Amino acid sequence: MIEHIRASFTESIQTKIVATDTLAEPIAYAAQMLVSALVNGNKILCCGNGGSALEAQRFSATLLNRFERERPSLPALSLTAEGAALTAISNDYQFAEVFSKQVRALGQPGDVLLAISTSGNSRNIIQAMEAALSRDMTIVALTGKDGGEMAGLLGPNDVEIRVPSARTVRIHEVHMLAINVLCESIDDYLFPDHSEVQHA
Ligand SMILES: O=C(CO)[C@@H](O)[C@H](O)[C@H](O)[C@H](O)COP(=O)(O)O
Ligand SMILES: [Zn+2]
Numbered sequence: 001m002i003e004h005i006r007a008s009f010t011e012s013i014q015t016k017i018v019a020t021d022t023l024a025e026p027i028a029y030a031a032q033m034l035v036s037a038l039v040n041g042n043k044i045l046c047c048g049n050g051g052s053a054l055e056a057q058r059f060s061a062t063l064l065n066r067f068e069r070e071r072p073s074l075p076a077l078s079l080t081a082e083g084a085a086l087t088a089i090s091n092d093y094q095f096a097e098v099f100s101k102q103v104r105a106l107g108q109p110g111d112v113l114l115a116i117s118t119s120g121n122s123r124n125i126i127q128a129m130e131a132a133l134s135r136d137m138t139i140v141a142l143t144g145k146d147g148g149e150m151a152g153l154l155g156p157n158d159v160e161i162r163v164p165s166a167r168t169v170r171i172h173e174v175h176m177l178a179i180n181v182l183c184e185s186i187d188d189y190l191f192p193d194h195s196e197v198q199h200a
């Protein structure tokens with residue numbers, strides 16, 4: 001038991017060490033994309049399933065509220081949080097359309113879609129990306145494994161942050177770290193002089 005726990009910690013750390021080399025550049029590029037959109041008055045739409053839905057909501061909540069320093073609210077919206085819309089779309093059409101219908105309604109040219117999937121193959125995320133491209137939005141894709149179908153959909157203005165792991169749980173862990181780093185980078189660009197919030 002103890003050995004198993006140690007092995008999980010070690011595997012998580014190793015995955016992050018490998019990701020340090022491969023992800024620093026795409027994360028920096030993604031941060032610049034997000035900052036440009038925000039500076040231009042655009043917004044970020046976020047989606048994911050299961051654990052990735054939580055990460056989408058954590059990112060949008062952090063932008064809307066704050067991260068580690070006092071600053072104005074920033075416009076981000078999770079497409080995973082509207083129970084009535086989610087059930088109506090899934091019930092009347094199909095679950096694969098649950099995000100794409102919202103993207104078509106809410107997305108504006110210049111907005112960014114933050115699309116999160118550990119496999120890169122969730123149908124509703126792929127359709128959300130297709131909808132985003134049809135709305136002249138750009139895409140930040142958080143993926144894992146071989147990037148799945150999502151990787152093949154990205155254009156030259158989009159970016160993929162692909163965690164070098166085949167295990168869903170490890171991919172989730174690095175996605176969470178990547179989201180934290182994105183939040184910090186956005187604050188560094190936009191509010192470099194603001195001081196840290198002192199928590200009680
Ligand atoms: O891994 C967890 C929880 O940690 C699951 O809830 C997981 O997120 C769900 O199976 C998702 O449906 C997987 O979707 P995806 O990451 O392949 O897009
Ligand atoms: Zn910093």
